[in-house]
Amino acid sequence: MDFLPENLQTILQNPTITYLQSTTQEHLTSRLSDLRATVLQPYLIEPLSTLLTSYSSSMPDLLSICLLAIIILISLKILDYACRVIMFWVVLAFRLVFWGSLLGMGYYVYRVGVEDAARDLGWLFGVVSGFVGDYVEKSQGKAAAYVGTK
Template identity: 65%
Template structure:
């Protein structure tokens, strides 16, 4: 205790701290011994000791068998990891092919019909999803023939 600072020495030599340390240790020992007698002894220690007593020393596995068992376990885990990696590779490849195929298909569609017509098609679909007010010429932002810009195609360009 000589190595501790003075304020910690006085705190640790306080009678309240000393009482709490001794009382806590006694209470903890009582509770742990109760747990040991109630659960650990009858359910863990007794079955293990009877199992070890029933087997003879020649039936116990030796070190070589344990090493072989550990090696088999290690190799099987490596094989399972390899199988997981192979499966994940093919799944990710399929997702990438679908994604890039859709991007190329969308690009080919835009190339075939033109940027303006593709914009019209997507705009008409968006307007149909919103009630169609913009492309049918009703009470939207500009129907067919409204203004100089809307007179050509029937929609407003911004």
């Protein structure tokens, strides 16, 4: 105790501290055994033991249930992480396609001019409306043929 400062040595040599050091272990074990005998045994251990023994044939043990719950929680965390990673990459791809196409259209308009870009946009609109009109016409023809066969 020579290496401790003087104020700590006087505190540790106090009769109260020495008494607590000598009686703490015995006192603590007696108090814990009293706590187990008065509270834990009659209110927790015995009811749980009777519950588990009454359902022993059909109910799995408590360790298996806890282990299953932990495995489910860990797997859900892993699936959540995987879902977040996949959604990040999907959203990133859509954003890149959107902004890339927007920049590409801007560059195209800059390169050919506004009038030629509007003419090309009108041509593209005509092609798309032609495909849509053809699809609608064929689907109506198939629907009429389906109704006519009934």
